[in-house]
Amino acid sequence: MTDIHIQPRPVVHQLRAFTPDLPDRTVGELRRLLGLDEVIKLSFNESPYGPSPRVVAALQQAARYVNFYYDPEGRELRDKLAAHYGVGSDYIFLANGADEAITLIAQAYLAPGDEAVIPALTFGTCAFATRLVGAQPVFVPVRQDLAIDLAAMAQAVTPRTKLVYLCNPNNPTGIMIDGSELRRFVAGLPQHIIVLIDEAYAEFVTDPAYLSGMALMPNHANIVTVRTFSKIYGMAALRLGYGIARPELVAMINRVRNPFNVNFLAHVAALAALADTDFHRLVAARNAEQRQRLTEAFTERGWQVCPSQTNFLFADTGQDSAAFCLALARRGIIIRPGHGWQLPSFVRITVGSPEQNDKLLAALRELNGQ
Ligand SMILES: Cc1ncc(COP(=O)(O)O)c(C=O)c1O
Incomplete structure (x- = not known):
């Protein structure tokens, strides 16, 4: 390694290769890493409804x-x-x-x-x-x-x-x-x-x-x-x-x-x-309905939720979210903590399908009960 002296373009010294954290892993990798059969990945704003x-x-x-x-x-x-x-x-x-x-x-x-x-x-x-x-x-x-x-x-x-x-x-x-x-x-x-x-x-x-x-x-x-x-x-x-x-x-x-x-x-x-077009109209409608549902559920928990027009929600949980995100991961639900944006009390959560959101909300209730 040390005998290579070829310099890249100067700006390359300022760049960093993308290094995936837990929320950036594929579902297959996450299953293996967490030792779980089912993982719900809500950290990448992917569509839970698949392609048409x-x-x-x-x-x-x-x-x-x-x-x-x-x-x-x-x-x-x-x-x-x-x-x-x-x-x-x-x-x-x-x-x-x-x-x-x-x-x-x-x-x-x-x-x-x-x-x-x-x-x-x-x-x-x-x-x-x-x-x-x-x-x-x-x-x-x-x-x-x-x-x-x-x-x-x-x-x-x-x-x-x-x-x-x-x-x-x-x-x-x-x-x-x-x-x-x-x-x-x-x-x-x-x-x-x-x-x-x-x-x-x-x-x-x-x-x-x-x-x-x-x-x-x-x-x-x-x-x-x-x-x-x-x-x-x-x-x-x-x-x-x-x-x-x-x-x-x-x-x-x-x-x-x-x-x-x-x-x-x-x-x-x-x-x-x-x-x-019918399929995508349906996806948009389902997303809007589930976005509303999660916004209400998170607000009820006392989180400050940014008004979202997307397929994800950004919310202030009021405390450092790292341990909380890890506890959810252990239950097979992957969300993104706000640390990468220097907002450690925030989380970004993709709006999942109705069934995924049932499981997310159940896991949140379970964590609350601990
Ligand atoms: C705002 C925004 N722009 C662009 C992209 C990249 O999209 P693509 O998968 O088409 O490269 C993303 C992906 O998350 C995004 O959030």
Whole structure:
């Protein structure tokens, strides 16, 4: 080990490889680690309802063709997504998960010396991608109620700012930005700054005051909206995300994209998923109902629950949550303690299926009784 003196790019010294904690393990690993037959994983905001049965059938059919490279332009899927959103297919780029979509935007638009304004409490990939390309993340504290502070974000903009990141609704809080506030914020930003709006959880939103970044695109050429098939479509392992932006931006992003970044099975699955609107309407409805149920149950326990528009809840338990999360893990229920966000009394819990939530609430009652 010690006789290798090859230096990586300087910024690589600032990066850390992802090291999984208990909540990041697969269900199989968790079963083995915990010595349990059943584990309910509520730490990753995955769909408890799986992909649509139509997706499973399409994948089975397609499996025999994986010897072929697939269309590097993803035309069929881009056409379907474009029709879905009422834009041209040159407004869409495909990526290996929303994660890669964010990284591609950074690679196309951020240079060393540029700044990216990012909420201090949000999903980590934008900060990672910013550092990866040698640019500077500028973190803006969230408000007292943990909502993104748009006024402070606007104030953090300098002549070096090249990108502003908004996650709407936000992870880990689940809180959405009010549509009229978003509109005002975007209107106040210089047009040479990319506004990257990560809408990974948009399909779970029920509040009519929500506004997608796509609605602002006709008046603002600097918006890039990012979405994913990982969440409501239940296809996290297939790795498929996409961005929607003006064709001029999409063309630049496509220059840094590996042509075969999205695999054939992901394409096939996405086309089947988009055709099954009933299934996804049902998932959204079930999620909204269970989200309400858990919000009420947690509030009754005396937890402060952030108002969520997603498929997870972020709540202040009022005490350090580490031991509590471990006790739940021993009962086969994995949730995420808030320590990674420097909020050790918080927990983030994915909204499970009705049966999973029955078990979660029973385990919480059991822990209370001890
Ligand atoms: C806000 C947000 N953006 C993006 C992602 C990444 O999604 P994908 O699985 O499509 O890479 C996640 C995943 O948890 C997320 O929470």
